[in-house]
Amino acid sequence: MQDKKNWNWDAGKEMLADVAAMRKAYADVHEFSVSADGTKIAAPVKLEDDTFTAVCNGQAWETSFEKLWYARFSPDNRLTALVMEDDAWTLAADGQAWEEKFSYAWNPKFSADGAHAGMQVKQDFDYTLAVDGQAWETTFLATRDFAISPDGALGVALVQVENVPEADIWKFNSGTWTVAVNGAAWDRLFMNVWGIAFSPDCKRVATQVRLDSTTYTLAVDGKPWDQTFTSVWEPKFRPDNGALLAPARNASGWTLVENGNPIWDGGFSQLWYITFSCDAKRIGAVVATALGKWTIAVDGKPWKNSWRDLVVGPVFSQDTSKTAAVVKHENRWSIAVDGEQWPDTYDMAWDPAISPDNRLVMAKVEKGGKYFIGVNGKLFSQAFDALWEPAFSPDGSKVLIRCVEGGKYYRWVAPVSQIAG
Amino acid sequence: MYEFVSGPLFWISLAICVAGSIYKLVTVIKLARKDKVVLPYMRLSYSMKSIGRWITPFGTRSMRLTPIFTAVAFSFHICLLFTPLLLLAHHELLGIRLIHLPDPVAHVMTAIVIIGGLFFLQRRLLVPYVNNVTYFSDILLLLLVMAPFVTGFLAYYQWFDYRTVITLHMIFGCVMLVIIPFTRIVHMLFFALTRAYMACEFGYVRNSQDW
Amino acid sequence: MGFKPREEVADQGIDKRLEELSLEQIEQTINKVLAAEMNARMTAYLQTCVHCGLCANACHYCLSHNMDPKYAPVGKVKDTVWEMVKKKGKVSKEFMRTAARIAYTECNTCRRCSMYCPFGIDIAYFIITTRRICHLLGIVPQYEQDTVNSHSATFNQMWVQQDEWIDTLQWQEEDAQGKIPLARIPLEKEGADIMYSVIAPEPKILAQLLANASIIMTAAGMSWTMPATDGWDNSNMAMFSGDFETSARLERLHHETAIRLKVKRIVMGECGHAYRGAVYDGPKSNSWMFPPIPVVHAIDFYHEIITQGKIKIAKKFDKPITVQDPCNVIRNAGLGMKLREIMKATCSDFRDVEPRLGHNYCCAAGGGVINCGPPWKKDRVKGNKIKAEQLRATGAEYVVTPCHNCHSGIEDILKEFNVHMHVIFFSELLVDHCMEIPEHLKAKD
Known part of the structure; x- marks a missing residue:
């Protein structure tokens, strides 16, 4: 970042490229x-x-x-x-x-400060990671995903460590996948591993694991939780106390569990995309309260409105009081803020940004093949040929616009008053 | 006996039939609410279009492929439903005046039910893929459905002892009413529901048609 | 009439695990699933079915086996769910062995029978419920399970490695450039209109179809992209094995990849079951009422670009040609007339099949059946004589199969029943025979 x-x-407004x-x-x-x-x-x-x-x-x-x-x-x-x-x-x-x-290389990623870079690589027929120009010495039969911890200290990959002969379903069931951290694979193997999460201190690693074909849970540093579920989704560590949270499904539906135990009441029809407010005091997630009823739940309480098609992960304001998200209903996109949708709908909408003073919610939207900046539901009059997501300045007084107009690329810093009009 | 059968037993049976049918429908609709992928997709227009097709003789390819079955099945069901409802003797017994069928028509319709029943019976016994899924209960059910019609026929012509036959006729009629909600004859009630659901799955969800 | 009992077929995926299972485990699992599934549909269907047998006329297995009652849809329900319900789960291992065989290898869940049942009973739903029970018990045909394992580990059905996927796209982009020098397969292009997704056999064994996609998209001037991450494979065998958790995971990643790329719609290659997974059976398992990003099947897409004049037909294909109506996009998605319109737009001697459109006969490969692999191939092919005869009757030399399962399934039956016909995809017809390369895209000498 x-x-x-x-x-x-x-x-x-500065023209930087033709x-x-x-x-x-x-x-x-x-x-x-x-x-x-x-x-x-x-x-x-x-x-x-x-x-x-x-x-x-x-x-x-x-x-x-x-x-x-x-x-x-x-x-x-x-x-x-x-x-x-x-x-x-x-x-x-x-x-x-x-x-x-390398024979092949793909999926480069960086530490938060950009000082460390890594990617998945294949050398002849072996798979591994290369970090900062150097491949790990250990190689694997496959890597399926990887991440670098924000501090750059850990390179982590989902790896297959044992071979599965063709159609050997028994070998696969016995576990052939695990997580490798800085080249060293966890001792315990799993049927499947999915996703990588780092603890706030970048010391611990969590992933979803499948213990057998019908049993799912989360594992931290190679050790699965005692509690198991009929399904789970990607976990996140709490930024404040480092507890691991994940959506998990039990008999009553999907709920949020912390270190294995449910912390939200009731069961949702779906629950994913856990998001924390800046102070980590509030937890948001995308939920479906029933088939085709999508909304955001904050601390377990869903917004009163819901959307048929989808809702994308929530964004919290700096003071945590406001939440905004991209919503889609009957194939039209829009932005919803604390459960209320902007009056207009668009061909596409990008993740919203909330101004530091909380007054403004801004998002890039597309209409009729042109791109616009929407603020609190109103479009800034200027249409762009191309636009990258706009950002508020730290003091909230300006907006950074990265756009293409008339075949030229501009970096444009505009006063908020001009955009929000 | 005759008095009890022609009076209280009929009313009790009718009450059981009506209450049982309501219970069945309510139960299944309640269950449909729990089954989260059913009600959200239900749309009247798709349901009506499909049901319309399926209650029209030869309205579907399935019916056209089996013309004899279709002809028999439609005649059987129409006669089964309307003969008892529109029979003068039944109206007189209940002391009501409604449009009724002339006797010869009622005869033919009764005969159609009996012949239809026999057709279904031979099918159950002789067609391998029907026989394979024929249980004793299927035969019994068919006989129970035919029974009021056979005895009604016998009663009209006063074959055997009229009093016994007419009493049996009324008993079978009452049995028929009672079993409607509690046996596979419930298809009479559920037809519209299962058809409507499939119609919406085909039509609303999948942009297609189910006939 | 005497009907022969089934020939023994060994499948370690079913047989080996069945040995380890106890009767209590079987009983508990059946009752757990039936309790959860004893919803409105199951209840109404069980009570409504009058055992009339009309569905027998619908099933290609039954029609191909001389109306053998064990292949009638209702006969299959009798030998699976009815018996489980009647015996309250107290069934034998031999019963489960047959039930698994019926559910996985003798029904393509094509839903034709629901169009022949007077009550519209969803017989495929009984079969899928049986598969769910089998999955929870771990008695799934070995090759089918292997495909599902591949899905769970790699998010594609053929163990395609991530580098193989990207490398193949780059290589096919170069191949396409042989025809159109500026042809692209734009990877990871955020904000494109279309994400194009395919099933794993394309990069694995039919890579030229990817080049075809590039040629068609470039010629039509579409704004499109393909992901360089997992989520590119739209197929879903887990949906057919009864592993609904893996199925949900696959559908989630496929749609979320489209959401991440900010595309307005997903166009998918010529595959039927993938459409079923992405559009109407899959989304429900993630609580989506409809696909979160609209999905357009190749037939619909070709229809759009041909009728809108985005690609021009230079020359009509003139050999006798017929078509296969894939269940999952014709009976179950209503694209039948569009398919005929594009056939007529590109072919001068199109010979239609009978029965056609929603009443087509299934290829007998879909619904996960072909994925049950070599042990079951003979059963599958023998079970679809009617399809071979139907195609033979057209007198065509070519058959277009806009679905991968149909493609493989029909190749097998044509061979078995000596019908001499070439099986091709619509994109092959278009690129190899019919379409015009716009002047401005042609190579400059």
């Missing part, structure tokens, strides 16, 4: 990516000789590769991409590729 305080919040010119300059321009602070826009491009490179703010990297894709900005604002040369893949950041190369 970048500290927004360090961004340039001086009001003004996107249209770029499309003319190269044989092909792939998907654009924009840095969180808006100062950089980049895309993979194909050169005339059929090689690829990345172009950032109109400036191409000096090196080109046989293939290049997945151009993304790291939290410390470096442009990274997966690159291939001589049939070997690796990660490149700001034009510099790692020295170590």
Whole structure:
């Protein structure tokens, strides 16, 4: 995560790249990516000789590769991409590729400060992780997901450690999957493992596990809870006391359990996407109270309104009093704040942001092929050809807009009063 | 005996039939509420369209594939339902005046029920895939349904001892009323519900049709 | 008329586990499921069925076996749920062995019988309930269970590794560029209109179908993407094995991948059961009333781009050709007329089947049956003579099967019953024979 305080919040609109010119300059321009602070826009491009490179703010990297894709900005604002040369893949950041190369490499991720990077790699027929340019010495039969702890100390992967001969369902049942932390697999094997969660101190790791074909629970550092369930979803550690929370299903439906014990009353028809308020005092989640009745529950209490199609994970205001979420009803998207939907609906809506003073809820929305900024249900009059999710300044007085208009990319810091009008 | 059968027994049977039917319908609708994927999808228009098809003779491909069965089944059910309801003798017994069937028509309709019953019976015995799922209770049920019609026929022509036959006829009629909600004859009540559910599954959920 | 008893078939997935089970475990599991399932549907169906046998006319197994009563839908219910209910779960191991065999290998849950039952009884629901019981007991055909295991570990049905998936897409993108130099398979493109999803056999054994998708999407000028993460496989065998928890997990990831990519709809390749999983049977298990992101089947999508003129037909295919109506998208999704419209738009000698549309005969491969693997292949093929005869009667040389299960199932029966016909997907017809590459996309010499 970048500290927004360090961004340039001086009001003004700056053109940083001529996107249209770029499309003319190269044989092909792939998907654009924009840095969180808006100062950089980049895309993979194909050169005339059929090689690829990345172009950032109109400036191409000096090196080109046989293939290049997945151009993304790291939290410390470096442009990274997966690159291939001589049939070997690796990660490149700001034009510099790692020295170590792999048969295949994918899914790069970063620590919170961007100082550490890792990805899943395949070397010949073995799978493992590579972190900061170095592959783990231990290899596995497969890796299925991985994460780097926010502090960068732990690289964690879901790994298959024992071979399952073709159609050997008994071997699979006996457990062949587990979690590897910094290269060392947990002793205990499971039928399945899904998802990775870090404790707030980045010392403990939790995952969903399946003990046998009908028994599910959560495991922390390789040890499953004593309590088991007929199904579970992804857990999260409480930021305040480090207790592990997860949605779990029992006879009465889905509920929220903490360290194995239910903490919310009753059973929901569905429950997932646990979210904490900044002070960790309040817990939000997406719930379905019945078939096709989706809403947000905060501390176990559902909003009074519900939506038919879906509700995306809630966002809390800084003072925890306000919650907002993307909602979708009968195939129209909108934003709901504390249970009340904005009057208009859209072709698409992105995650809302709540201003530090709580007064404003802002979201990127799409209507008729154009992108808009909606604030408290009203659209800022200007339509954009492309728009990345807008952000409030730390003091709440300004809005950062990252947008493309008339073929040009702008970083625009506007006073809130102008946008919220 | 005759007095009891033609008076109180009939009313008791009718009461059991009505109360039992209400109980059955209420129970299943209550259960439908618990079954969370049923009621949210129920839509009247899809239900009516499908039920309309299925109560129209030869309205579905299934019916067209088995024309004899379809002809017999429709005649059987229509006669089974309307002969007792529209019979003058029944109206007189209850002291009511309604439109009624002329005697010859009622005869033919009664005969149709009996012949239809025999058709179903031979099917149960001779067609392997029907015989395979025929239990003693299926035969018994069929005989019980036919019984009031056979005895009614016999009573009209005063074969055997009229008094005995007419008493038996009324007893069988009462038995028939009582068993409606509690045996597979409940299909008479549930037809609209099961059909409506499938109609909505096919129509509302899956953009298709079930006939 | 004498009907032969079933031939013995050994399947370790069922037989081995059955040896370990106690009769009490069987009884408890049956009663637990029946208690939970004794809802309005089960209650009404059990009481309403008058044992008339009309459903026998619906079932391709029954029709292909000379109306053998054990293959009549009602006969299958008798030998599974009726008996369990009657005996209150006190059934023998041999009974369970047959029940598992019937539920997994002799019913495609195609729902044709519900159209022939005067009461519209959902007979497939009885079969699926039986499968649920079998899953909880762990008596699932070995190959079917292996597919479900793959789903649970890899979120695709053929153990495709993550790198294999991405690498295949990149390689197929290059293949597509042989035809259209700027053809793309845009990976992870947030905010595209369409997420295109497929089933695992495409990257594993039929990779050219991915290149076809790229050619069609590029030519039609669509804004589309494919995920480079798990969630790309829209298939769901867990739904058919009775493992509803894994099924829910698969459907959740598939739809959440679309939600994450902020697409407006999912277009899926030519697969029927995947549509069932993503659109009408799967969403319910996650409490979605309808799919959270609309899902468009390939037939519907091709119909859209052909009728809207987004792709042009350069030349109609002129050999005699017929079509298979996949149950899960025709009977169970009403795309039958659209399928005929695209067949007629692309073929000059289209020969329709009879019966057709919602009354089509199932391919006998769907509903998880083909995934039960080699031990059951003979039963599956023998059980669908009627389909082979139906196709033979058209006199066609080609048959389009817009569904992977249908494709494999029909190839098998055509071979068994000596019907000489090529089995192709609609995308192959389109790309290899019919569609025009727009001038501005053609390679410049």
